[in-house]
Amino acid sequence: MSGFVPDFAGAQVRVSPNFGPRNDGLTPECVILHYTGMESGDAAEAWLCAPESEVSSHYLVHEDGRVVQMVREQDRAWHAGRGSWLGRSDVNSFSIGIEIVNPGPLADFPPYCDVQIERVADLVRDICARWRIRADKILAHSDVAPGRKIDPGEHFPWARLAEMGLGHLVEPSPIRGGRFLAMGESGQPVEALQSMLSLYGYGLEINGLYDQATKDTVEAFQRHFRPVRVDGVADQSTIETLHRLLTSLHDRFPGSN
Template identity: 75%
Template structure:
């Protein structure tokens, strides 16, 4: 017995026991994308449905495009863990999670099959339409948990999703030489960088010191928006790409 009807057309249902009510009367206004990081899709599906794992996700998308729903969208799945966005903690209570079958680092970050990405696009669009989720609130797990998580990784095709109406993305500035900010630096330029990252949504203290947290956030930003080089160094390309993203948000709101 499945326990509920699938909310996305064509999805299968396999109920996970790992869920609960959303806290503080929150409703989902954010979509978080993950990779499974396990050897097989079946292993990931079994783990997300095992009581002892204490993890789950609303959806799992297999490599062949098959979609499995495990938790109702209105319920709080246990997919994001500790993190925040826009200074709001308990990401699980304001988000819907999609796990995408991919081995990640245990197999050298294999590419995501086209049929799988097509399914992710269709599912994401459906969720965003039904819950009125803004493009800039379609995020990576690494965005809400920098330094702790890296999924879905720098090989995830965010540009393809954006071209199909999912997520907020701009053409990243080309990697080139020039002034950069890195670990240990202090001063107003670091404070300005931290302020822009915080304004976009990342969780970090604006203290003018390029500390480990700042490096982790810069890496997370690069992994999503400037994947050509993920090194935690705020080079000219990284800062320019961040400017472009923030400018695009202002233009969309005006």
């Protein structure tokens, strides 16, 4: 493909060869946000368009707000890798991926640029309107791949997007003392926690064991919804925030999930 008309008005087009058809006739139902985790936006853009990388994304948003589209929204970009949401794998076939230029751990997780986040919001709003994607389906890469990915990181301004009507968020419950669940524990309370995480969408076996997969999933949840402390420990604040999130989900979207 030598070029295409961008789906998002104002986007520059740089075609990546790393794409294919969406499987089983699927259409976009989620937006997945990533950080590039590379030294520069130009390097990330080049890598996402290099055949040997075998990775791509529908969009890249530079620090100055420039938007580059590399794969048409109707096609399947290779951005999410192994993961799942609401019991479904092949996340690439039902999602649109947005890479946001930020070096992440290479530079100790610097803040995102204001103009960049404004442009991300414009882009996400446009995508969700075009494909009728619900606010709760705007997700982090770490949500669909706990333990394997941490982007866009705990410093991503989810609350700012929520103020613009993008994403599903509740005010986190404050951190305080009390009972908590952690690695090595087992029993009905752990099973209840796993069930709530699974009900929201996280891919997690409900086995009543607070194993590594459970810790990774709790960390992913905290990174997105309770970022003030990301430690994989299901303290009272984490559990209350999860419960309130589920209540809000079903109040806002009856019959969801």
